[in-house]
Amino acid sequence: xxxxxxxxxxxxxxxxxxxxxxxxxxxxxxxxxxxxxxxxxxxxxxxxxxxxxxxxxxxxxxxxxxxxxxxxxxxxxxxxxxxxxxxxxxxxxxxxxxxxxxxxxxxxxxxxxxxxxxxxxxxxxx
Numbered sequence: 001x002x003x004x005x006x007x008x009x010x011x012x013x014x015x016x017x018x019x020x021x022x023x024x025x026x027x028x029x030x031x032x033x034x035x036x037x038x039x040x041x042x043x044x045x046x047x048x049x050x051x052x053x054x055x056x057x058x059x060x061x062x063x064x065x066x067x068x069x070x071x072x073x074x075x076x077x078x079x080x081x082x083x084x085x086x087x088x089x090x091x092x093x094x095x096x097x098x099x100x101x102x103x104x105x106x107x108x109x110x111x112x113x114x115x116x117x118x119x120x121x122x123x124x125x126x
Contacts, residue, residue, distance in 0.1 A: 003025045003026060003118075004022055004024050004025070004029070004096045004097065004098060004115055004116060004117035005022070005023055005024070005025050005118070006021070006022050006094065006096045006117045006119060006120040007021050007022075007023075007120060008020040008021050009094060009121045010122070010123070011123045011124075011125065012123070012124055013124070013125050014086060014124055014125065015085060015086065016086050016124070017082070017083060017084045017085075017086065018083045018086065018122060019080055019081070019082050019083070020036070020080065020081040020083065020094055020096075020120060020122075021079070021080055022078065022079040022080075022081075022096030022117060023078045028077050029098045029115075030075075031074075031101045032053055032098040032099060032100065032101050032103070033050065033051065033053050033099040033100060033105075033106065033107060034070075034072060034079045034097070035047065035096075035097050035098075035106075035107065035108075036049045036070060036081045036095070036096055036097075037094070037095045037097060037110060037113075038090075038092035038093065038122075039093050039119075040091060040092040043092075045095070045110055046061065047061050047109070048060070048061055048068065048094070049061070049064065049068055049070040050070065050106040050107060050108060051070045051071070051072055051079065051106060052104055052105060052106050053101065053102050053103055053104070055072050055074070057104070057105065058070050058106060059108060063089070064090075067083065067085045067086075068081060068082065068084070069081070069082040070082075079096060081094070083122070086122075086124045087124060088124045088125065088126045089124075090124050091122060091123050091124050093119040093121050093122075094119060094121075095117055095118075095119045096116070096117040097110070097113035097114075097115060097116045097117070098115040099112050099113045099114065100112070100114075
């Protein structure tokens with residue numbers, strides 16, 4: 001079964017940094033658009049950042065713009081989310097997802113992503 005596996009979550013103080021990684025298990029996703037979403041307790045899952053298949057385009061939600069950075073290393077078949085200046089409001093489970101192959105645009109809707117990881121917890125203390 002194809003899975004995406006996230007890693008790098010944890011507990012960090014406000015103002016700190018974390019880097020999340022996402023790698024597939026069972027199939028390569030180097031030619032897929034990829035995205036990061038998050039879900040806080042009692043809230044809906046929301047788009048955080050996305051990148052097209054080649055890495056030439058990225059998109060960020062307003063709350064994380066300027067603080068988070070998404071990137072990919074297709075040779076390593078891995079997508080990263082660098083999170084800086086973390087705030088308590090960033091506390092959530094973060095999910096990696098794959099959309100469609102060779103997509104040149106960045107999808108921000110979760111409905112455009114067909115494969116998801118199990119999520120990794122990020123907790124930011126004040």
